Amino acid sequence: MFNRKNDSNPGERVVFETRPRFLANMKSTILKLIILIGIFYYFRTIIAAAITLQEYMVQMVWLPLIQGTFYLLLIIIIFLILSIIFDILSWRGKNYQLTNQRVVVQKGILRRKRSSIQYPKIQDIDISQGIIDRIISAGDIEIYGGHEYTNIVLENIPNPREVEDMIDRVMLGEEVGFKTQRRKTPKRSIIEEYDKKFKR
16 A cells, blocks of 8 residues: 555554545445435436426426436536546545554545655544444544644544554553564474483
């Protein structure tokens, strides 16, 4: 997700990396999809109503109501489809990363924006969750720095309480999320084990 070679500091290791929760990030997209399905479902009914209305209005004034309705519905359908595609691409373009030195937020499709805050500069962390967010285990984490405009927001992040706990533990200096490497002890033969147990 991130170009670790160019953007990381010496000795920096990734603790946690994620994207926003899909369903939480796509609330407006779901509404657009419902509207799109409704237009497809009632398309014939709307055109039939336009035909009836045009037959009634032809007695008073002639308007191209059928063509206008058809093109309006077509424009709305194209707009909704493009908007849904844009929402999905913008979700794919959001990345959140916790390292052992900082919190990094990367956003954007065509124009990428990357912001980060070092752990020593973090003053406060706020979590906000709506009812739907609590149901799907998502929420926003706002991290405040020491200065006025140094806050970053992790929007619709999965399991925000766990992520906040992880940030707190990293700030305290704990090694979070890293696998401890076990030293491999050379295997001894059965004779060596016997000698070790019974020799005095």
